[in-house]
Amino acid sequence: MTDANIHLLKICSDWILFVLCIVLVPPLCLGLIRKTKARLQNRVGPPLFQPLLDLLKLCKKGETISSTMSGTFRLSTVVVLATMLVLAWMTPWLSFKPWSPNADLFLIVYLFALARVFTLLGALDSGSAFGAFGASREVTLGLLVEPALLLGLVALGLFSGSSDLRLIFAYSHFQYLGATAVPGIWLLVGISILLSSLVELSRMPVDDPTTHLELTMVHEAMILEASGRNLAFIEFAHALRMSILFGLAAQCFVHAAAAVWCMSALTEGLLSIGGICVIAISVGVLESLSVKLQWRKVPEFVAYVVSMSLLAAFVAAGTGVARL
Amino acid sequence: MMSSIDLCVLCAAVLACLMVGSLHLRLNLWLYGAETLCIALATLFTAQSHSESGLIYIALLIAGLKAAGIPLFLGWTSEKLNVHRDVGAVIAPPLAMHLTIILLAFSFILTRGLPAPSMAASGWYGATAGISLLFTGLVVMLTRRLAIGQILGFLVIENGIYVFALTQTLGMPMLVEMGVLLDMLVGVMVSGLLVFRIQKSFEHIDVAQLTSLKE
Numbered sequence: 001m002t003d004a005n006i007h008l009l010k011i012c013s014d015w016i017l018f019v020l021c022i023v024l025v026p027p028l029c030l031g032l033i034r035k036t037k038a039r040l041q042n043r044v045g046p047p048l049f050q051p052l053l054d055l056l057k058l059c060k061k062g063e064t065i066s067s068t069m070s071g072t073f074r075l076s077t078v079v080v081l082a083t084m085l086v087l088a089w090m091t092p093w094l095s096f097k098p099w100s101p102n103a104d105l106f107l108i109v110y111l112f113a114l115a116r117v118f119t120l121l122g123a124l125d126s127g128s129a130f131g132a133f134g135a136s137r138e139v140t141l142g143l144l145v146e147p148a149l150l151l152g153l154v155a156l157g158l159f160s161g162s163s164d165l166r167l168i169f170a171y172s173h174f175q176y177l178g179a180t181a182v183p184g185i186w187l188l189v190g191i192s193i194l195l196s197s198l199v200e201l202s203r204m205p206v207d208d209p210t211t212h213l214e215l216t217m218v219h220e221a222m223i224l225e226a227s228g229r230n231l232a233f234i235e236f237a238h239a240l241r242m243s244i245l246f247g248l249a250a251q252c253f254v255h256a257a258a259a260v261w262c263m264s265a266l267t268e269g270l271l272s273i274g275g276i277c278v279i280a281i282s283v284g285v286l287e288s289l290s291v292k293l294q295w296r297k298v299p300e301f302v303a304y305v306v307s308m309s310l311l312a313a314f315v316a317a318g319t320g321v322a323r324l
Numbered sequence: 325m326m327s328s329i330d331l332c333v334l335c336a337a338v339l340a341c342l343m344v345g346s347l348h349l350r351l352n353l354w355l356y357g358a359e360t361l362c363i364a365l366a367t368l369f370t371a372q373s374h375s376e377s378g379l380i381y382i383a384l385l386i387a388g389l390k391a392a393g394i395p396l397f398l399g400w401t402s403e404k405l406n407v408h409r410d411v412g413a414v415i416a417p418p419l420a421m422h423l424t425i426i427l428l429a430f431s432f433i434l435t436r437g438l439p440a441p442s443m444a445a446s447g448w449y450g451a452t453a454g455i456s457l458l459f460t461g462l463v464v465m466l467t468r469r470l471a472i473g474q475i476l477g478f479l480v481i482e483n484g485i486y487v488f489a490l491t492q493t494l495g496m497p498m499l500v501e502m503g504v505l506l507d508m509l510v511g512v513m514v515s516g517l518l519v520f521r522i523q524k525s526f527e528h529i530d531v532a533q534l535t536s537l538k539e
Contacts, residue, residue: 300417303419303422304418307341307425310425310426311338
């Protein structure tokens, strides 16, 4: 085989691995959370890949649509799924991935916002009162948590001197910095992304995703009117968003570890998948142990997330001053 | 390059910042205990780097009296008085927490202007932590309405002064340190008893309403 052929083969295998991850990791995340919760309640729980089977079953089902809906509802699902796929391609949520374009951190944050806006439009278009409820809450949560996510990523950008997430998450920026501060920044940003993802995905301390009371739901209230293939797409996009955010947090933790111990590319790859699984399991444990916060107390929780990002930003700026 | 002393005192400063964000007395006391434990650890590392055995006893005393004793005593007081939550004043606690973090950054800039101590265990970072703890204690005292919160703010300020002295000098004489520790313990005890008296006379411990004492 020639060099060109080997190169082609490598690109193909990279893509196949990446697409497999995009298809399998999101349902695995959901499955792990459900399984952990079930085990902690002394139940056996569904098999790990049950969410994937559920999605496949939903695809085969027929669909009921409210008569007040316009085309926006259908469009919103498509846009949300497409945005999530683009985000999964661009965001460094796994340490291994095929070639991807320049992923500016502001672009990433606002692509998440774009997906949120279209979920809202879909919810409002469905004409049900609960959709509007959920949409209103989702906007509140989004407004609260956006500064935390943005500040955390900016902190990373500050100390690595680039706003391109590919360069920030490239395992190469820690040689010439004050060695103690670097794992500190990564840890702080990792915690901040993890906690803000709990808010963003409306998971436990903020909202109970398994609730059956429409008055308290956030994400579930917005997708009440969706059914069949539409629902499958929305659910998959949501699970993909979860694994991207958990993956980013896991990458932060792996970087913190990599700043202390040297690692090979294979270890990093295994750790990035393992990190997502560990985060999913700990979210399951958290959801079993904690109770839902009062809606008025959510800003207090978010304040702690913003504090983590603020601290990280100041430490990053401080190491910059110390370097001068 | 940061030493383990720097790391400990900065940890204490950050824990103090996080303390401002919640009004739950028990969480506040826990965080105060953790913060003081960090300071005790820093003292231990200083003792190791200066090879002074006296500081080891001080570290143990701080861990025993300040990190465990005082939070337990104040927790017991609040249980007795049946208060679990402060009402807050002036600024909302989440905003106050962000303010203290900004003050932490400000004190970092402030300490750049200080002359670096030549012989001390820890220079700029120690001074940053000390000054930031002072600010944090101030903010705690400003944003709390109950007497227990005021005592906590005072304790944080005391921690700040101690951290500043520990990191900027070669270590104060052991007798002075022990005297300060004893004074503070007595102070907290007395103010704890005072809180009981205030509660008994006025049926609340809200310091904002204490001006209406005069007849």
